[in-house]
Amino acid sequence: MIAAAESSWFGAWFLGLLQGLTEFLPVSSSGHLVLFQQFVHVSGDHVLFDLVLHVGTLLPVLWFYRQDVGGIVKAPFVGEEPLLQRPGVKLALLLILATIPTGLIGVLFQDLFDLWFSTPAVLVVTFAITGTLLFASRNLGGTTELSGMTWWHALALGTAQGLAITPGISRSGTTIVVALLLGFSPTFAARFSFLMSVPAILGAFVLKLKDADLAAMDLPALGIGGLTALASGYAALVLLVIIVKKRRLASFAWYAWAMALVAGGIALWGWVGD
Helix, strand or coil: CHHHHHHHHHHHHHHHHHHHHHHHCCCCHHHHHHHHHHHCCCCCCHHHHHHHHHHHHHHHHHHHCHHHHHHHHHCCCCCCCCHHHCHHHHHHHHHHHHHHHHHHHHHHCHHHHHHHCCCCCHHHHHHHHHHHHHHHHHHCCCCECHHHCCHHHHHHHHHHHHHCCCCCCCHHHHHHHHHHHCCECHHHHHHHHHHHHHHHHHHHHHHHHCCCCHHHCCHHHHHHHHHHHHHHHHHHHHHHHHHHHCCCHHHHHHHHHHHHHHHHHHHHHHHHHC
16 A cells, blocks of 8 residues: 555656646647656546646746736736736736637647547657757747737737647747747747746636546645646746747757657557557
8 A cells, every 4th residue: 555655656746747847848748748647657536636737837937927927917907008008908918819719729629639648649740840840949039029019929829829739749839939930039938928828727727627536636646746846847947938048949859859759669669569
């Protein structure tokens, strides 16, 4: 019994670490979980465990960008400019606009995404796509900030985020690269990308919560996984912001391509085993 519990706690720690690092580093957390979750045992309800991991990676974003979050909350009540010209209000409206295509894609194609989450062979293609996107970011980026952002920019980034629900496609990598392609500064590209993840994570949490079995929760595993995801996620977020500022995002392309090979090996091993 003790050995089983220790195995579950180690699995919770490992998956929490994996989620925290890969949620922010542009290498696809969902792709890594699809690959490695089958080899790691965690007791309790898996849907609930995944939800806790995602909450663990939501909190670092709220803390790191707390000035933006606070500005959004206060903007309707503080400021001398007309309401729609206040930076906090504009940022909030653009984030809401970006969330619309993300939500539509997530809802309309949920069954397809669920199928891909159980198909490691798909990751050969999607990790390769992520690597190519990252490699293409070498010469991208401009100087545009929030003041130059329009409604169609928000819709484009929200669409990119929705497509990145696909396992193996990095959400942060895709949205940051698209923002750089649209001419935004590296700092703002990272900032908007991570703020945009907040409503997406909350929306996914609400949608999946109904499928969670609260009676089967394993509190130690949930605590270990959630706290590990929080700590490793914050470290990864700080690191990635620095990397994006230095325009070194393309260096992760080699890792994504290597993971495509790993996914191919695991898929082949599964076929041979069957």
